Amino acid sequence: MHPEINFASWRISIVINTAACLIPLFTAVETSGQAVRDSGTTTSYLIRAAHLIDGRSDTPRDNLAVLVQGERIIAVGPVAELTARAGNTVRTIDLGGATILPGLIDNHTHILLQGDITSADYDEQLLKESTPYRAIRATAAVRIALMNGFTTIRDLETEGAMYADVDVKTAINRGVIPGPRMFVSTRAMAPTGMYPLLGYSWELRMPEGVQIVDGPDEIRKAVREEVKYGADWIKFYADRRYYLGDDGRLHSWVNFTDEEMNAIVDEAHRLGKKVAAHAVGWDGIDGALRAGVNSIEHGQGLTDDLIARMVKQGVYWCPTIYVGVYVAPGRGGVWPRMVDLERVAFGKALKAGVLISYGTDVGGYAWTENQAKEFAYMVRYGMTPMAAIKSATSVAARLLGQEAQFGSIESGRLADIVAVKGDPTADISELERVSFVMKGGVIYKNGGTTQ
Secondary structure (H helix, E strand, O other): OOHHHHHHHHHHHHHHHHHHHOHHHHHHOOHHHOOEOOOOOOOEEEEEOOEEOOOOOOOOEEOEEEEEEOOEEEEEEEHHHHHHHHHHHOEEEEOOOOEEEEOEEEEEEOOOOOOOOOHHHHHHHHHHOOHHHHHHHHHHHHHHHHHOOEEEEEEOOOOOOOOHHHHHHHHHHOOOOOOOEEEEOOOOEEOOOOOOOOOOOOOOOOOOOOEEOOOHHHHHHHHHHHHHOOOOEEEEEOEEEEEEOOOOOEEEEEOOOHHHHHHHHHHHHHOOOEEEEEEOOHHHHHHHHHHOOOEEEEOOOOOHHHHHHHHHHOOEEEOOHHHHHHHHHHHOOOHHHHHHHHHHHHHHHHHHOOEEOOOOOEOOEOOOOOOOHHHHHHHHOOOOHHHHHHHOOHHHHHHOOOOOOOOOOOOOOEOOEEEEOOOOOOOHHHHHOEEEEEEOOEEEEEOOEEO
């Protein structure tokens, strides 16, 4: 085995042992952060509230209840009907005037990052924070995501932390730490010299924020390695160096040749994995679409022609609006202008019917910022509140290929359920104040009355 992998495995074993010791800390922070689990038998809940948004319908419905048995929803219907069906053995959770929704899905996160407004912040994390330390911080990040109502996340690369995302995912699945269910991409790919860390003396062997790959054969091997070590998705950096051209478009330098991008997508699809492309400028998006990717990340340089191709190819877009707003002042240059370009592109993509999935790039900004802030920007840019909610529920689930498992509140789905006290269709910022969180039938935050 490659010595780098041996070293990474040794480091991650430290992380998991350390994380296990942190469980009392997580559960003692606040009562609402404790998972309510049943010992030995399957727990059933009747959850009732004034309003219900199921993730598929265009309007909320009133005075309905959700019957949960074990990890699944077994019925959705009138309160009186389900109360009679449930009997005396079911625990009732009364959320009063709240609105129930499916658990939220963020399809672009970085649990191994803690914000990088400037490249200096990024260098600090790769040069001064060990992988075990970063993974410990990631256990805090996933807990924050869960308590904010995000029961599922797609984590799009570890930024130099090897396969630590797989280990955090495993720790969540085994109940070692609380967190959302995770779909991970492990190490994103970029060619030599086209991703930080850059600018250091050639005499120094610097850590890389990605897996460096050159040429189709090396790329195919890298895809296989990432899948071997647990990647659910494959991610690559299609472009860099963004600038405004004389044609008014946001252009970029393309990282890979067509042959190389085709190799990434072809090998990933051959192994049953989907591909996400970081593509900001027109040129990067154009190349990624030619290669047949499944999702475009960021996409500030989208134009009418690219939008039409995305619709035709059924490619999803994760706009990650808030992170652009967050980092633009610190980065300067063309970045403030990119905020305006994305607002225009968003309106055009929405009108054309592009499949827009909720994704925030949290970790690219500090985890202390509630990742639900993205909703307000989507609505400000032209989405209806209900469409924004669907982008983080049923639409996001379809991007993951998991619409039969979660993303909606209906019989047979996993019991991923959240609630807010107000009406998010009237004020989308209500989603920044989640008061109830259930993931897979387990309660992690309970702002209601339990009987």
